[in-house]
Amino acid sequence: MDSNGTASEVARAIGAALGWNSSSDDRKSAMAYLESVKAGDVRVLASTSFLLVKKDWSSEVRLHAFKLLQHLVRLRWDELSPEERREFAKVSIDLMNEIANSCEEWALKSQTAALIAEIVRREGLSLWQELVPSLLSLSSSGPTHAEMVCMMLRWLPEDITVHNEDLEAIDIFCTQLIPLFLCKIYAGDRRRLLLRGLTESLPDILPLLYTLLERHFGAAITEAGRQQLDIAKQHAAAVTATLNAINAYAEWAPLPYLSKYGTIHGCGFLLSSPDFRLHACEFFKLVSSRKRPVDADSDYDSAMSSILVILMNVSTDFLNRSESGYGIINDSEYEFAECLCESLVSLGSMNLQCITGDSERLSLYLQKMVQYFKHYKLELHYQSLTFWLALMRDLISKQKTSAGDGSADDLTSGDNQKRKLIPFVNDEICSIMLDISFQRMLKKEKANPGNELSGGALELWGDDFEGKGEFGQYRSKLLELIRLVASFKPLIAVTKVSDRVILIIKNLLLAPLPSGNLAVLESMQLAVENVLGTVFDGPNDDNGSSSDVQLASCSVLEGLLQQLLSLKWTEPEFVEVLGHYLEALGPFLKHYPDAVGSVINKLFELLTSLPIVLKDPATSRARHARLQICTSFIRLAKTADSRLLPHMKDYQEEDERLYGNEEGDGLQMLCNGDGCDIVMDKEDGLQMGSNEVNEAEAEKGEKRGKQPAGGFFLGIADTVAYLQKEGQLLRGEHNIFGEAFLIIASAAGPQQQQEVMTWLLEPLSTQWTQLEWQNSYLSDPAGLVKLCTETQFMWSLFHTVTFFEKALKRSGVRKGNSNLNNSTASSFQSHPLASHLPWMLPPLLKLLRAMHSLWSPPVAQLLPGQIKAAMIMSDFERTSLLGESNPKVSKSAINSADGFHLNMKDGNAEPNEVDIRNWLKGIRESGYNVLGLSTTVGESFFRCTDIEAIDLALMENINSMEFRHIRQLVHSILIPLVKNCPSDLWDVWLKRLLYPLFVYSHQALRCSWSGLLDEGRAKVPDLHGIVGGSDLKVEVMEEKLLRDLTREICSLLSVLGSSGLNSGIPSEQSGHGGRSDVSAPKDSDIMSSSAVGFLLKNKDIALPVLHLCLDAFRWTDGEAAIKAASFCGTVVLLAISTDNVELRQFVCKDLFSAIIQGLALESNAFTSADLVGLCREIFVNFCSKDPAPRQITSYLKFLLSLPCIGHQDLLAFEEALGKTTSPKEQKQLMKSFLLVGTGNQLKALAIQKSVNVITNVVGKIPLPYTFHYFLCI
Structure with a gap:
């Protein structure tokens, strides 16, 4: 077929491939034909494409023909002889002149210029030097010619400005092709030569661009003035092209x-x-x-x-x-x-x-x-x-x-x-930044247009503002700037923030509709918090004493404090905002202790102004506001440090004088929960209105030289006790106060913390340890069902458990000190809760065991409908699994639940399924956390807790637990337990708890993953959890549950394989696997001091664990694979460090092949480096120098079974590997070897980046052409 005939066929194929009315088969056939032309004879491709760029064809055909020419230049240029390349370049330049003369559309001009630029980049410096004079001449032929020259100059430096420095795209281990380092050198040299040539030509290029800019801008203005608009547009296009070209050089010239x-x-x-x-x-x-x-x-x-x-x-x-x-x-x-x-x-x-x-x-x-x-x-x-x-x-x-060294010599x-x-x-600039930042803390949607304080004429952030992230991110930047200015000019920041808040409050009080302007006051609370935190808790507060700036700031803030204390707000929205402001004063109160009592009194005033919340939607806002006020005490205790301590301790001493009670009735009342039948020694308690107390408090106020608002001031504990006795405080609320007391006490030291802990917990132990309720409700599932009808007592138990959780959190070991394997008896006895665990945990374990039994099939079948409904996931949990937007349900929403939240007086009203679901969820979360946190107490937990009770509570019904609950159990209990268990007790604790977990989880996960990978749907046994919804949504939820549990189990493996629990294993060996050092530790010593060694010694546990690791690499979950790889790394080190033949056989055969299979999955791309590293360790340490041939045969046979590896390739690889001791270089060699050996089929190692292309001109190059391009440079 002649060239014209071929061109006609190609044109028809282009029309079919791009035509919207072409059938799918026609389109595929056309694409296949076009690909065959691109891969066919290079000269036919060139001649056909040059014919198709002529004006005789449609724009679509011409544009595609230009892409064919660009493809040829990029990827097949070397197939042409030097003479043919010269002729190709000459025809292309003539084509540019032809396109310019005929005033073609912009896309064709751009493609032509791009083609010339591509030719220059491929042919090199010599062609460019020949072209410069002709380009200078061509640019003076007219505006269109100038435009095309500028287009070409714009595309030419693309290889410099669009860097593709990741030349790892050609990182293929191949002995028969150009070596990798040569490819890098050639590509780098070509780029450097082009840069040098362009730089040498800048004295020609830049004056040309300036001349074109001046000439065509002036001409465009002149022609526009003459109303010659078409000509003016041509000159304007030349100016635009010139500016685009200039911008291509702006980054590097x-x-x-x-x-x-x-x-x-x-x-x-x-x-x-x-x-x-x-x-x-x-x-x-x-x-x-x-x-x-x-x-x-x-x-x-x-x-x-x-x-x-x-x-x-x-x-x-x-x-x-x-x-x-x-x-x-x-x-x-x-x-x-x-x-x-x-x-x-x-x-x-x-x-x-x-x-x-x-x-x-x-x-x-x-x-x-x-x-x-x-x-x-x-x-x-x-x-x-x-x-x-x-x-x-x-x-x-x-x-x-x-300020640190007083010298600038080293700067x-x-x-x-x-x-x-x-x-x-200066001060003026800082003031402006603060003023503007304060105004812009408010979103447009919350601003009151009629209020100048709502931003005035400023354009505030709105939901329609795009391209700059979320409002929260923007506000964080404003707050950071506020903190920086406050640190730079503290007194100005304090004055500005104080004056603005006072002004907002005064305007709000005068407004006819105050609620309309409340958002402005809300927006300033974070500013107050950040300014005061910076000024009073910042670098100027290192020595604990007040600086001159802080003292001056205290004087400024007195006005703000008085303004806040004078407010008589009772609406929940206003009370909540005022509570936020009072808690924000914490850092200030640390330096101004005289005001602490007034702030505490004001918070109690706000609390009592809100009604006790019953189960009435109309009062939900008041309920939230009460919780906020109670939480303010916690935040004040944190930020005001020890300044709240006198307001608990001194009044305690006064109470002892009044009542003759060493413990203080106030604190006993605090610990007496709603629904708890604790008999108090003094039934009359504390009467706030009694003359005796009033007179005593008035006398106390006179002694202190101050008279708080209201005529007297009670200690925090006494006030809380009175409010609880009078029925003005819910159990969830007084739990929050108890947490605040723990924080206050911790500021006074360990002894005070121990006393307060006992003070708070001992009254609770009376009810919690009673056998009557345990036998009645926890002896069988029917008892727990009955408990779910006893609303008041049910929630009383819940709040007891949550208080245990809070007590453990507030007295626990600091982060980073979780490894207690070497703890001594004296260390764990000093923990504030060590002596309380023996009575706290047994009833909790019975409660958890009873709750877990509800999910066992025999029991679940007999449950009432209300309990069955409560076991189903909440709407929030389902939407969370689906990834749909849903307001986050805070734990306080459950913690605030009370027996009183049902509108009842006799305590016999039954809760609905939502209440029972919340109770079950809360008991599970807090109960698991209590057990997990108890492991941080020290050896007292492991030596004094009944492992039989733990085992029954957690593992008796493990086969019936839902995936979501097993994940929670592993995360909250087992991982902390593994981290903190003393090594001499591993045989007692880990063997007992991990065996049933790993056996069941491996079976369940393997079954579910098999369903997902083979049938497209995970077989998750969460029968009670997932009910209703479309099939697609159910499938999504099942897969999410499966992945979450898989990752959590692998996280447990990662912890077991961590260095802290495997200190006896020597670090990675250098060289090969022989252990000739006579001083090397014995196998028994290594295994006994390693958690992984302990697991492997117990074959009942080892088998499911090792099989789980192998499967984790084959499952399509990258996060799980990363964690499993961490565990396997320790297994490999253990195999290297010991003479366990069976373990080496597993590592060299099963683990090695599973890792390579894992590299075939794209999902493991993020962990590919770790997996390749494991392969390197196995190969380097068990290569042919190892005297044990059986292991060697296993993985060498596997490597030789790969499709593209022969015996000589393997020998060459071993030789290359032996020439370097660098782990990094060895990993790179292993990666390249595996890629070639599998025919580049390891998707986790596949290169994602393509080579450089001219943007907006051509599409991405298919991967095979990419490699060909680099390897043929």
Whole structure:
């Protein structure tokens, strides 16, 4: 077939492939034909494509033909002879001239220019040097010719500006092709040669671009004035193409060149042109973001200074117009201003030295950035915010540095430049930043348009603001800036925040509808919290004493404190906001203890102003507000440190005098929960209204020289006790107060903490340890069903368990000190809860055992319908599994539940299924947490707790538990238990608990994964959990449950394989697997001091564990594979360190092959490095030098079974591996070897990145061509 015939066939195929009305079969057939043409004779491809780019064909055909030509140049260029390549280049250049003469559409011009650029990049420097004179001549032929030349100049440096430094795309281990390092050298050399050629040509290119810019901009203006609009458009297109070309060089061309040849001046001039200013400003944005070289000279600084002057002058014009309100500013002008601001931000960040050298220029620059920051347009403010954040971070760090050593001798030049800025960031600038940040803390949707304090004329953040992240992220940036300014100018920050809050409150009190302006006050609470936290808890508070600044700040805040204390709000919304403000004062109260009593009194006043919440939707807001006020005591206890302690301890002593009770009735009443039948020694208790107490408190107030509001002031514990006795405090609320007491006591030291712990827990033990309720409700499942009808007692038990949880959390071991294997008897006896565990845990274990039994099939079949319904997932849990948006249900929503939340007086009302579900969920979560936290108490837990009771409670019904519950049990109990169990008790605890867990979980997971991988649906045994919903949603939930449990089980394996639990295993061996060192530890010593060794000694546990690890690599879950790999790494080290032949056989055969199978899964891409590392360890340590041939045969046979590996390849690989001892290099060799050996079928190792392509011109290159391209450079 002749060339014309082939061209016609190709054209028809292109039409069929792109035609919207083509059938699927026709489209596939056409695509296959086009691929055959691309892969066929290269000369036929060239001649056919050149025919199809002619004007005789449609635009679609011509564009596709250009892509065929570009494909040829990129991937098959070397198949042409040198003479053919020259002829190809000549025809292409002639084609560019032809396209320019006929005024073709933009896409065809762009493709032609891209083709020429691709040819120059492939052919190299010699062709480029020949082309330069002809290009200069061609550009003067007319606007279209100039446009195409500029297009080509724009595409030419693409290989430099769009870096593809990840040349690992050609990281293939191949001895028959060009070696990897040569490919890198050739590609790098070609790029360097092109860069050198372009750099040498800059004295020709840049003047040409400036000339074209000047010539065609002037011509466009002239022709537009003559109303020759078509000609004017051609000149305008040439200007745009010239600016695009300039921008391609802006990132890398030497800055002095850009100044010398007029590029900076020309682009600066065009900033005044509405048609071209965005393109021109893009140039300045690119240049400004270039980091100042270390060896920059005066020419560089002069050029950057000229850029700064241009940008500031243009900014001044815009800002003056904007602030004066003169004229209308459209969206295009704001887009331009945003680019200007971004350029100034980049310049200040990357080239600060060019600004700080001139004080006047620096002052003007900061003034412009302040103007942008306070601009009402959100986009402009946002751009400036990034600058001020970076600047203030640097200033604060430099301030600390200079304050730390008092010397600037060691500071770098850049540091000194930043220190020069400190005097220029004055009080006025800081005040403006604070004022604007305060106003912008409010979202547009919550602002009251009629209130000036709601942002005034500022454009606030709204839900429709796109491209800058979420409001929470933006607010975090504002808060960081507020903290930085508060650290830099603390007194100004305190004054500003105090004055604004007072002003908002006064306006709110005068407003006819106060609730409409409450959002403004809410938005300022975080600002108050951050300012006070910085000023009173910041670097100035290191020694615990108050500095002069802090003392002055206290004086300023007295006015705010009095304003807050004087408010008489009772509406729940207002009470909640006021509570937030009072708790935010915590850091301030640490330095102003005289006000602590007044704040505590005010919080109690707010609490008692809200009604006791019954089960009434209308009072839900009040319920939430009460919880918030109670929680404020916890937050105050944390931030005010020990300042709350006197308000508990002193009054306790006074109570002892009044009542003659060492323990203090107030605290006993605090511990007496609703529904608990605890008999108090003094039934009359504390009467707040009694004359005796009033007189005593009045006398106490006189002694202290203060008279709190209300005429008297009770201690926190006594007040809580009174409120509880009077029925004004719910059980969940007094639990929160108990937690606050624990925090307060911890500030006084371990002894006080121990006393308070006993003080709080002993009254609870009376009811909790009674056998009557345990025998009645926990002896069988029917008893637990009965308990679910005893609403008041049911919730009383729940709050007891949750208080145990809080007590353990508040007295637990600090993070990082969880490994208690070496703890002594004295250490665990000192734990505040060590003596309480023997009575706390047995009833809890019975409760958990009874709850778990509800899910066993014989029991579940006989349960009442209400209990069965309560065992089903809540709507929140289902939507969470589906990944759908749903407001998070806080645990306080369950913790706040009470017997009183049902509107009843006799205590006999039955809860509904939602209440029972919440109770079961809460008991499970808190009960599991209590057991998990108890393991951190020390050896007392492991030596004094009945393992039989633990085993029955947790493992008796493990086969009936749902996946979600097993995951929770593993996460909350077993992982902490494994971490903290003493090694001499592993045989008692780990063997007993881990055996049933691993046996069942491996069987269940294998079955479920088999269903998912083979049938597309996980077979999850959560029969009670998943009910209702579409089949698709059920499938999604099942898969999520399966993956969650898989990951948690593998997390447990990762903990078992951690270094802390395997200290006896020597670190990775260097060299090969022989152990000739006579001083090496014995196998028995290694196994006994290793958790993994312990598991492997117990074959009943070892078999399911090892099989689970192998399966984890084959399941399509990357997170699980990462954790399993961690465990397997320890197994490999154990095999290396011991002479266990059976273990080595497993590692060399089963584990090695499973890892390589895992690498075939794309889901394991993120853990591929770890998996390759394991392969390297196995191969290096058990290679042919190992004297044990049986293991060697197993994995060598596996490697030789790979499709692309022969015996010689294996020998060559071993030789290459033996020439280096670097683990990194060995891993790289192993990776390459596996890729080649499997025919590049290991998806986890497959390269994701493609080679460089000209953007917006051609599509991605298929992977095989990518490798061919690199290997044939």
